[in-house]
Amino acid sequence: MWAALLGAVAGGLALDLAFPDAGVWPLAFVGVGLSLVSLIGRSAGGAFLVGLAFAASFWFTHVSWTSRYLGVLPWFALAGFESLLSAVGAVGIALAYRWMPRVAPGTTGRVLGLPLLVAGVWTARELWLGTWPYTGFPWGRIGMSQSESPLAALASWLGVTGLTFVMVFAVAAAIEAVRCRRTAHWRGGVPALAALVALVAVPAFPTADAGTWRVGAVQGNGPAAYFDTRAPYAVFEAQRAATFPLVGEDLDVVVWPEGGVDADPTNNVDVAEELDRLAERLDAPLLLNAATRRGDDIFNTSMLWVAGSDNPVAMHDKTRPVPFGEYVPDRWFYRLFAPDLIDLIQREYTPGTIPPFFDVDGVGVGLAICFDVIYDDVIWSGVRDGAQVLVFQTNNADFRDTDENLQQLAFARMRAIETGRAVVNISTVGTSQVIAPDGRELDALDADVAGAMVTDVPLREGRTPAVVIGFAVQLVVGWGSVLALLATGVLVRRRREEPVPSPQGTDTGSS
Template structure:
């Protein structure tokens, strides 16, 4: 068997790549058939084995297109096909280009390490590393990147999710791809009686299935009231001034007279700036006094020449005592990078984005009367640095605020909720995920659901939320895992290419 011969002819590899992309999308909510992530990865890798750069680019583009154009079709709900095609097209192009390094690994490794160790262990590890490197690039570039399609995030309902507490979501992606690549290599060996050939794949399967979640320490509980107002909070919703605030106030009424430690509202739960609007500030003061507890609320705030998406810890009489501004405003959603350039391409669409949110630099953390609260505003839940900074600063619980109103009835809502669940498991912390319109949930540190509100329904939860102490390995070494896998796999490929060139020249 030639290790560099394509497993499939190009036409079959192209079809396989397309099916693989669809399968990977189905592993995410709303379908959420998590085993299909393994199918999607497997089909993609098989389509790349033995391919030269041009063929790898083609099948990589086909895989990326079938995944991304289905995975983020919710972006077209209100703004039409242009944002959908722009985002999915960009992600597809990057995914296609970065399929080439994976194909090169399959071509070069047999020349440099033709033995069983190279074929069955080193090559699958490198394939897993290069796939993970691609995810890291997609999640950080261009601008702030878009880490929405990470394989590890598809496993929120699977028995493998607990591994993220050890190696983070990035490490979970690596292990899944490593396992699939090792299984493919074992099948390609076709030596069923040689038990040793199954050892790498079998060992990885044991790791995936047997390793438990890293335990964190019980630190008591916090009584949290969280309110989903279901107000007119979509970008194009028609509303009168103060309509969102009034909806949140009305939905908070069942909590009046209850004993709670904090009242949590979602992103955009206030449609005026309480830092500059005295009437709004007075309303929040009255609410805080009525529930006899601090508030964690969110609004667009203006400070100097800058506008921020701001979460506030509001104390009665003292106002906003602590602030956290969204770390990663969404490009083309909350601001327009290189606005003059893109305005020339799509002036009407760009003109709809009136505000220019400034990235925040303050910590995603509040000290709530001695209890550490980690924060993430809407899409910030997908960025590792925000979540890890909160827990490293001392968060004992997370409170995620979001506004899904622009994506009512789409997969976005449940995908983001799944990401919040993965963050709970990864950090060993409970998560209160509150939305303007739903779905809102309180998630336990093991990923199970403690409390919930259905979508498109006004309501309030009063929940005894567990607190946890102690850092998971993911929170401690997560950035190191990313650096080792990302830069390490790229360096390994470069070294491999050098040796392969020397071997070819000698021959």
């Protein structure tokens, strides 16, 4: 047990190093391997303890940026809760290691069936953490660690979920090949080798060229953080000032980040008129973002602003406001534990229902606002509606000088590869980049400075297999693996309860 705990802690730290800022992507395989080896042969209680050690060493380092402004309590709450959920999922992985060899004890069962079940349960755990509680927090998915690796191309076929599954399968199959080396001979390594070939050799799915779109993206570097001291309209003025150098450029659209307008232009006539004048001077539509109010509801809203039109001509409200950041679920309950922190969050955003898609002069644009980039359905929805390019608006000012903005940028890069679409990722303070459909950086702005970039962004048409079958992959791998694990457990229990047959010819009567 002591060795398993040490291995689990080392595995969690290795997995964190696979993500930015370090971004040593091969360490994802090391982290997964150490986690799996530490779970083999464990009881349910032992698996929970070892799984907790792995998850805590990962989560407490991976999201340490949550303590940037509010101290250790939010950090410990988020990392601790995710660690507990991960530990529960680790019990399922340990049960797969215990049950599957009893159901399928042969070589094929050990080197193929067992890794398939282990990888499926691991992936199901990721999906669980990414959807529950509230909207979930899919920030630690294994597949998302591969944005800078040659393995990322597989995500265009199977999605990030499928990439996670194949990576974990490769590691689990390699482990079983080593464990069965005396009986399986060379056949034991075939599944692991096949998975590695698939990871390395499969090219990204090709989407069709649809021309280019000349985009001006503006990073105002205004005082946009929660605790920044600022005058009214200070963020808006910073965005305007950074936009003026684009006047006279031949542009198809100008993109501003999340919260680039710190007033509601749908209810503030002065701000709306300023935006009208700016759009007219630019001679291009403005794609902007602000908090808007409709009745008693407040939304985090992206808007399309066109000179001479009844603006905004289109709107999209953030689909999943961030729990404990943009609203407080069950406020009465959590206020019992941390009233001062909970009371800091005064504004309660309402989840949006308007699809994340704009038609901008005939160009389809898929949208995601800040943390919405981590939710598959938001991204896939825009592409299915006809997006030829993706625009992600974010405000990273609350996490200056941390790994958060680099991790989010990596997720944006994975979305480009997964969907075969270029991404314009624009932040109030950085990191802002234009990313090609294959994940390459096309343009960038330095963090913490005001500036604008003008980029000919490639447009693409056609859906990748990830967008077409992504939900089916999640259904089969997620629920399918849970059902397979339960079925395996039932078979093991039935075999235990079966009576042992008497030897042939033995008199079983009383003497």
